[in-house]
Amino acid sequence: MSSPTHTADNFIEEIIVEDLANGKHGGRIHTRFPPEPNGYLHIGHAKAIVINFETARKFGGRTNLRMDDTNPSTEETLFVENIQSDIRWLGYEWEGETRYASDYFEELYQLALKLIDKGLAYVDESTAAEIEAQKGDIGVPGKNSPFRDRSAEENRDLFTRMRAGEFPDGSRVLRAKIDMAHPNLLLRDPVLYRIKHEAHHRTGEDWCIYPLYDFAHGQSDSIEGITHSLCSLEFRHHRDLYNWLIEALEIFPSRQIEFARMNVDYFITSKRKLKMLIEEGLVTGWDDPRMSTIAGLRRKGYPAEAIRNFCMHTGVTRRDSQQTLDLLEFNVREVLNRDADRYMAVLDPVKLVITNYPEDQTEWLETENNPEDASHGTRQLPFGREIYVEREDYRKEPQNRKYYRLAPDKDVRLKSAYIIHCDGHEEDAEGKVTQINCTYYPDSRSGEDTSGVKAKGTLHWVSASAAVDLEVRMYQPLFTDPTPMDHEDRDFIEFLNPDSLTMITAKGEPALQGAAVGESFQFLRQGYFTVDPDSTPARPVFNLTVGLKSSFRG
């Protein structure tokens, strides 16, 4: 193993490169991803996951997965399982077993005792309201609690009895003894432990006191020997407390580094708001393809690789960022263009009859599965006298000379089949086209075209007799505003997009019927689609992942 000199791609890596150069922690790099198991992971978590795992990987380090489960009221094992599978789906495997902050409850308790013995923590009998009042205000110093100067012995006794369950919820807390006039409000004697007579999803009834974030997170980092504890910017103020506790407790000095969390246009990532969307029935669940959750994006057909690339391409900074959907979709198309096989499906079908083609004849035509990759091979397509084409591909009268789709007297190529000449259409009383009539050039067959006819346009089509019905769910962003949360005067719910989901029945080529759940395809000239879990062989269901780019005007 050589020790390559890595170049730093962002400010976190700069710190690491410097630490490595200084031989800090013997060159060991250890990060962690610490979700609270009270909801599903979303695109913002994906960013944090990618940063933690990729940073460690780059420097030959490791990454732990730790459930930050210090609040028994909100956490569930169900979420733990989903978090694990989402991370694995994204393509990452953590070091060893999944860790839990709750595994350290006894150790944390001992650390609290140590703090008490050092005279740096005290049991406070003030009410929550009183503690809030003592806190002071921004720019206004707080006041000491009347219980602040108890002896270490008394505090130890009280804290031990808190643990033993002698006191009711809310009657007492353990507080760090720091400085009630500190400019950082978090250091004004923060609460470290609270009493909660509640069962925990892992420790059951073992505990009735639970540590708060500030007395669990950093300590868990130290216990696990985390060298670089990467978190989002809103924890900046907690770093002062994080470091104060490291010094007071004399524990392994993990270093907290904050980066800006990522926002993406048209997505919201507030767990509470996401939960509300589900409870109100505005989406179908955590994995609704319109959700910002990993589960939702997966169901929508976003490849893990695309999400990873997106997270890496957007960089790591200390500056609030609002990413465009364009960039996310670019990354999705980039992967799918390379990997997805091309199939034909007509989303808004209209019948087209090739009047000079023999009735009852079916011809099998060869077509390539993926023009980007010949190794994907070819398949056979049934072709016949009656086919479906896209209603949008026909114009009664073309509006400009750059139009090269179907219109009376126009020639177009049917993908992998023949060139046809359009003779006209039939319509109903309202003027709606009910059938398009064409003739074909028998010597223009794809691959052996000797017709000499030039057709500028190429259309996708499906044999009418062989077509299968597909339920296709067309998605648009859930909101009509890119930042629905950023309106002080309006609730984000007002920006819900009424057209975020449209169900249509499309006509697909028969091979689509056997597609497996999760498999992605390009529906030629339309976009990328993936098979939804609701799909059955009798009723295939596809989700629109993302449309193809198009420079077509008109």
Add this chain to the structure above:
RNA sequence: AGACCCAUGGUGUAAUUGGCAACACAACAGAUUUUGGUUCUGUCGUUCAAGGUUCGAGUCCUUGUGGGUCUACCA
């Protein structure tokens, strides 16, 4: 009100740590194309402002301006 953080093209990130501002996305134009997709080529910028240090500042200093975070027994 105090403390802390941030400021580069329409968007997001770079700039060998003071040395002629780069990459990607988007947009626009053109070439190729049996997907109006893909691919390829081209076009679009003096770094929030004002001072200062310096031969030289996006980078350092000062003062502003604008934005963000913080007063849960949540994480």
